[in-house]
Amino acid sequence: MKTHLFVVFLMAAMCVMAQQNVGFRDDGVVSPQVNDDGTVTFCLKADSASRVAVIGDWAEGGGRGEMVKGGDGVWRYTTPALPSEMYTYRFDIDGVVGLDPANPFMRRDVGNLFSIFYVEGGCADYYMVHDVPHGDVVATWYHSAASNADRRLSVYLPPMYGKEDKSYPVLYLLHGSGGDENAWVELGHVARIMDNLIARGEAEPMIVVIPNGNFGKQAAPGETSENLSYRPSMTKFMPGYKNGEYEASFTEIVNFIDGKYRTVADKQHRAVAGLSMGGFHSLYIMLNYPDKFDYVGLFSAGLMKDIDTSIATYSDIDGKLARLNEVGYKLFWIGIGDEDFLYELNKDFRTQLDADGIKYTWHESSRGHIWANWRQYLLLFVPQLFK
Amino acid sequence: MKTHLFVVFLMAAMCVMAQQNVGFRDDGVVSPQVNDDGTVTFCLKADSASRVAVIGDWAEGGGRGEMVKGGDGVWRYTTPALPSEMYTYRFDIDGVVGLDPANPFMRRDVGNLFSIFYVEGGCADYYMVHDVPHGDVVATWYHSAASNADRRLSVYLPPMYGKEDKSYPVLYLLHGSGGDENAWVELGHVARIMDNLIARGEAEPMIVVIPNGNFGKQAAPGETSENLSYRPSMTKFMPGYKNGEYEASFTEIVNFIDGKYRTVADKQHRAVAGLSMGGFHSLYIMLNYPDKFDYVGLFSAGLMKDIDTSIATYSDIDGKLARLNEVGYKLFWIGIGDEDFLYELNKDFRTQLDADGIKYTWHESSRGHIWANWRQYLLLFVPQLFK
Numbered sequence: 001m002k003t004h005l006f007v008v009f010l011m012a013a014m015c016v017m018a019q020q021n022v023g024f025r026d027d028g029v030v031s032p033q034v035n036d037d038g039t040v041t042f043c044l045k046a047d048s049a050s051r052v053a054v055i056g057d058w059a060e061g062g063g064r065g066e067m068v069k070g071g072d073g074v075w076r077y078t079t080p081a082l083p084s085e086m087y088t089y090r091f092d093i094d095g096v097v098g099l100d101p102a103n104p105f106m107r108r109d110v111g112n113l114f115s116i117f118y119v120e121g122g123c124a125d126y127y128m129v130h131d132v133p134h135g136d137v138v139a140t141w142y143h144s145a146a147s148n149a150d151r152r153l154s155v156y157l158p159p160m161y162g163k164e165d166k167s168y169p170v171l172y173l174l175h176g177s178g179g180d181e182n183a184w185v186e187l188g189h190v191a192r193i194m195d196n197l198i199a200r201g202e203a204e205p206m207i208v209v210i211p212n213g214n215f216g217k218q219a220a221p222g223e224t225s226e227n228l229s230y231r232p233s234m235t236k237f238m239p240g241y242k243n244g245e246y247e248a249s250f251t252e253i254v255n256f257i258d259g260k261y262r263t264v265a266d267k268q269h270r271a272v273a274g275l276s277m278g279g280f281h282s283l284y285i286m287l288n289y290p291d292k293f294d295y296v297g298l299f300s301a302g303l304m305k306d307i308d309t310s311i312a313t314y315s316d317i318d319g320k321l322a323r324l325n326e327v328g329y330k331l332f333w334i335g336i337g338d339e340d341f342l343y344e345l346n347k348d349f350r351t352q353l354d355a356d357g358i359k360y361t362w363h364e365s366s367r368g369h370i371w372a373n374w375r376q377y378l379l380l381f382v383p384q385l386f387k
Numbered sequence: 388m389k390t391h392l393f394v395v396f397l398m399a400a401m402c403v404m405a406q407q408n409v410g411f412r413d414d415g416v417v418s419p420q421v422n423d424d425g426t427v428t429f430c431l432k433a434d435s436a437s438r439v440a441v442i443g444d445w446a447e448g449g450g451r452g453e454m455v456k457g458g459d460g461v462w463r464y465t466t467p468a469l470p471s472e473m474y475t476y477r478f479d480i481d482g483v484v485g486l487d488p489a490n491p492f493m494r495r496d497v498g499n500l501f502s503i504f505y506v507e508g509g510c511a512d513y514y515m516v517h518d519v520p521h522g523d524v525v526a527t528w529y530h531s532a533a534s535n536a537d538r539r540l541s542v543y544l545p546p547m548y549g550k551e552d553k554s555y556p557v558l559y560l561l562h563g564s565g566g567d568e569n570a571w572v573e574l575g576h577v578a579r580i581m582d583n584l585i586a587r588g589e590a591e592p593m594i595v596v597i598p599n600g601n602f603g604k605q606a607a608p609g610e611t612s613e614n615l616s617y618r619p620s621m622t623k624f625m626p627g628y629k630n631g632e633y634e635a636s637f638t639e640i641v642n643f644i645d646g647k648y649r650t651v652a653d654k655q656h657r658a659v660a661g662l663s664m665g666g667f668h669s670l671y672i673m674l675n676y677p678d679k680f681d682y683v684g685l686f687s688a689g690l691m692k693d694i695d696t697s698i699a700t701y702s703d704i705d706g707k708l709a710r711l712n713e714v715g716y717k718l719f720w721i722g723i724g725d726e727d728f729l730y731e732l733n734k735d736f737r738t739q740l741d742a743d744g745i746k747y748t749w750h751e752s753s754r755g756h757i758w759a760n761w762r763q764y765l766l767l768f769v770p771q772l773f774k
Contacts, residue, residue: 046481046483047481048437048481049481049483093483094434094435094481095435096433096436096480098485098486099485099486099500101483101484101485104495104498104500105609106493108491111491112491113491116615117615118614128612128614129606129609129611129612130612131537131612133537134528134537134539136525136527136528138523138524139523150518150520152521162647219516221492222492222516224516225515225518227515228492228503228504228505260549
């Protein structure tokens with residue numbers, strides 16, 4: 001056997017690569033630890049730090065825990081028992097805030113990175129991967145004549161797509177200010193939510209389309225020809241903000257999806273929903289195209305005061321609400337948290353809808369303007385679609 | 388206008404969300420700064436740190452720079468001028484190693500996260516996004532009867548896929564130990580490389596398939612039903628390692644791809660290549676299925692000594708090399724860095740190929756067992772395919 005002449009010791013490779021890239025395995029710290037009672041223990045090895053805190057999203061305004069250093073040089077903090085969710089957190093080490101170095105799992109939210117963990121036994125079970133049929137997640141690009149640019153979007157295709165001779169309804173799911181076409185996929189866990197809802201028979205199989213609502217940008221930060229010089233920012237800092245062109249040209253996206261995928265291309269089989277700024281977008285897309293959508297969802301909707309009502313997209317809202325009533329629709333769903341800074345103003349919107357005789361479903365949750373609510377609103381909204 | 392009755396102040400939303408998620412915008416530190424002369428300056432605001440270093444991959448064994456604290460409490464270090472590349476780095480702050488808190492762009496490599504930056508003007512131009520037609524990137528799942536599991540893989544479809552009445556050749560691109568179906572997409576930048584090579588007319592339009600080579604796992608860490616309890620590790624710690632079943636059952640993946648996508652399903656239109664452990668896999672896939680592939684690429688290949696040659700997949704390599712010569716092939720490409728710990732052993736393999744009369748292309752680069760080489764090998768290998 002000449003094989004022995006050209007042996008390569010993969011064990012050596014392992015050691016070298018382990019030093020480079022799996023160092024977190026070596027420090028003996030496992031963090032976070034989700035305990036059986038629903039409490040969560042964070043650990044950090046930082047011998048020379050003078051003050052370490054964990055900052056997370058398990059409490060309104062963000063949970064914070066001062067970590068205590070043990071004799072082993074490991075700082076620890078244990079939370080109270082937490083309800084089931086996907087949580088994000090960071091460590092504040094002597095004023096430098098960053099990820100948990102022992103946790104390889106993270107999410108980007110606008111401009112910052114956060115370590116994550118799940119507490120099982122409730123809604124988080126929908127956000128986690130189970131051994132059920134999985135749909136495809138596609139990153140693709142459409143040409144926008146309105147912005148004269150190719151623009152990126154994410155598409156979820158249900159597990160049976162292409163395996164059966166069938167077309168599917170479409171949910172258009174919009175992100176908030178500072179988000180992008182990755183936000184609902186990564187922070188929103190939309191593919192896991194759809195896989196699990198469909199597997200449990202709680203939702204109709206459907207296509208979910210997540211466009212980029214920053215009309216002055218082609219794609220998420222790092223995915224455009226600006227490359228890394230496009231630092232994530234809130235949408236108001238971007239060109240094309242609030243000029244009405246995104247909502248007005250939204251049919252470009254609908255036509256692209258109806259051309260590329262096996263959709264049922266009618267009003268009865270289309271929904272549009274979004275969070276915060278995406279709720280604002282969803283409202284005006286529905287109001288300007290009531291003949292194209294039968295379902296609309298406003299999740300902590302960021303309706304705006306200072307819009308230019310001379311722009312056709314934003315003009316004559318009362319007339320457009322009346323038109324919506326004439327054309328008809330299946331569901332007008334509003335979700336808002338009782339601690340959301342937008343709560344009172346969504347209530348005022350409700351008053352307006354009552355005055356205009358618009359039927360809607362009102363869902364009031366606890367907490368505020370947070371992803372935990374937006375994922376949970378999606379869990380409530382999607383099962384009502386296309387029945 | 389009743390609009391004024393339900394106003395919502397998005398500006399307020401902006402501020403709240405800005406505090407939560409774009410804090411990096413507030414500290415006034417921009418890091419890293421790639422300077423016109425190709426040097427790179429790292430900055431970190433860490434008032435109470437006593438020692439800060441930057442650790443990067445711009446020098447063999449990793450570049451390291453001791454950062455110096457300025458009067459403004461900002462630590463700084465500037466590298467020498469660097470050749471064009473996509474670089475990764477982390478900060479060591481008093482012994483805690485992590486990401487640059489001012490840089491939202493990162494990559495995971497096996498178990499650790501690294502901040503990234505580009506130095507333009509050479510190969511990095513292929514790794515960056517340009518305003519050229521973009522292909523789709525699909526995350527999908529195939530059923531493996533051999534492992535009795537659904538398994539995840541990544542697929543790149545060229546920009547013209549589905550827009551013209553055409554089928555395409557397929558490159559199967561395999562990751563190394565500790566990698567997964569995301570590695571070539573994220574660290575390897577394969578979609579940008581293909582978009583740019585195709586746009587420049589330097590490569591044939593092709594489909595690229597990136598399977599998961601950890602046969603005991605269904606998908607990347609976090610994407611399996613183990614969820615976050617599956618911490619990234621080197622492949623040798625996983626079940627099914629080196630048992631030959633992945634290479635033997637690789638036709639499951641080929642059949643799935645030929646069934647799902649518009650491929651030219653013959654030997655003349657298939658290539659298999661991989662890095663490190665993926666080079667080992669590629670060699671044995673080619674040797675066991677010489678009638679299915681015309682092109683093979685070994686990138687810093689991790690050929691193994693301690694394989695069980697009683698397993699059919701790994702038995703009779705000399706006979707299989709002879710068979711390969713009989714069946715014929717278009718390209719047998721080997722790339723290795725002169726500082727790679729596998730260099731001498733790849734040279735021994737070359738000796739064996741000479742002895743067995745196997746024609747091959749030998750590419751010797753500088754540096755070692757690093758992603759910079761693997762991306763550059765892909766840039767050299769892909770233009771030679773399917774001509």
